[in-house]
Amino acid sequence: MTLVLNEEQRLLKDTAKDFLARVMPVAALRELRDQKDELGFNPNHWQQMVELGWASMVLPEAYDGLDFGYMGLGAVIEESGRTLAASPLFSTVVLGSTIIIEGGSEEQKSTFLPQIAAGTLSLALALEEKPHHQPSDFATTAVADGDDYIINGEKLFVLDGHSADYLIVATRLQTGTGLFIVDANTDGIERRRHHLIDSRNAATVRFNHVRVKASSLIGNAEQGQDILNTAMDYGRICLAAEMLGAASECFERTVAYLKERDQFGVKIGSFQALQHRAAKMFIELELSKSVVLDALSAIDEKRADLPQLASLAKARLNDVFELITNEAVQMHGGIGVTDELDIGFFLKRSRVATQILGNSHFHRDRYASLCGY
Structure with a gap:
């Protein structure tokens, strides 16, 4: 490794x-x-x-x-x-x-x-049904009807769901979890777009007696949850990588500002209190780089500890991204909350990314459970 x-x-x-x-x-x-x-x-x-x-x-x-x-x-x-x-x-x-x-x-x-x-071709995963991440025990159902299935339910916060060509829908089958790949223009599907605070897009998708072929089922009821868990862990790790890049950029922009902003006739970067806070951010970023690289390598190596590393990476980057964007706004002062400065975009992205596929509370609890606590 x-x-x-x-x-x-x-x-x-x-x-x-x-x-x-x-x-x-x-x-x-x-x-x-x-x-x-x-x-x-x-x-x-x-x-x-x-x-x-x-x-x-x-x-x-x-x-x-x-x-x-x-x-x-x-x-x-x-x-x-x-x-x-x-x-x-x-x-x-x-x-x-x-x-x-x-x-x-x-x-x-x-x-x-x-x-x-x-x-x-574009895809969107229709997964969430509640305000907070819950990757199992779905209310959306898929009921067998001859050679078809009938899907009923509502999915929230479907990333890119308003524009995707196909939806992968997580459903509750009679004996397990079913994942169906469904043409987004199928009769009975209603999509309502939402503009998120980070300027990205998601959708609420409602399935009203949507009839799909049995051949659209991915895997089977016994495999569905395991397949979904694997995809979510890959997603958590890749999202942590994105958050690492955003946090790094936000930190670098903040340090550059500390070096150029004058206050009381001196650069504010010379203030020891700000230096200590910047050092804290730097340390957290360096540790995060190792966590993300380890998690990415675990995917390629098909390691058994992948679920633990996925939760570790997501929980850590949730915390670090929030820390750095908060500090960035404070260190920029009043201009930090203005729309003309890009720093606000990073802060808003941190708030949304933190909630995607589980916040820090979810992943700390999951990590402890996976480790036997």
């Missing part, structure tokens, strides 16, 4: 950093917000990301993927956090494709994965 990137991964990270800084800076997210963009992301930017191979990075070569691994994808996602880049990368590639790879039939894999690699 090496907690450093190899030469290919470093090159990939540098390429991503250059592309995102040029093409998708924070100003691009601001523009999407101000225009109330219908998709919530720029399709031209997404296509460029696809051409760089990001959509196919973790897909098997047999389905037009690169099979480059999650250490590589994590490096890209970390850089996307620095610019708060909005795209379907997380919902489609990290969550959606993982479920298909882990549990899909040969027909499902050959149908959907090449389209994901080509950037012509």
Whole structure:
């Protein structure tokens, strides 16, 4: 287990950093917000990301993927956090494709994965049903009816759910958890878009007697929860990587401000109290880098401690991202809460990202349970 990137991964990270800084800076997210963009992301930017191979990075070569691994994808996602880049990368590639790879039939894999690699198909995971993360015991049901299933229920906070081509719906079957891949335009599906405070998008999705073929079930009732748990852990780790990138950028912008802002005739960065607080942030970031790299490597190595590392990474980055964005606003003073400064975008992203796939309370409890406490 090496907690450093190899030469290919470093090159990939540098390429991503250059592309995102040029093409998708924070100003691009601001523009999407101000225009109330219908998709919530720029399709031209997404296509460029696809051409760089990001959509196919973790897909098997047999389905037009690169099979480059999650250490590589994590490096890209970390850089996307620095610019708060909005795209379907997380919902489609990290969550959606993982479920298909882990549990899909040969027909499902050959149908959907090449389209994901080509950037012509987007997915959204319809999971949450309550205000807080609860990844099991669903109220949404799928009842067998001949060769079909009938889905009824409502899903909340479906990331990119308003624009996805297909939805992967977590349901309660008679004997377990069912994951169905469903065309988002199927009769009986109602989607209501929500603009989140971080300028991203989610949707409430209602299923009213939605009829789907039995062939749309991914895996079976006995496998469903395990497949879902794996995808969520991959998602938690990749989200932690994004949060690490965003927190790092926020910290660097804050340190730069401390070096240039004058107060009482001196740079405020010379104040010992602020130096100590900046040192605290630096230490927390360095520790977080190791946690995220370890978790990403655990995915590629299929390690048994992956669930523990996923909760460790998500809980830690929840706390660190919140700490750094809070400190950044305070150290910038009054201008820190103005819309013209980008710092506020990072703070708002931290508040949303913290809640996705479990907040710190959820993951501390889960980590303790996984460790036998």
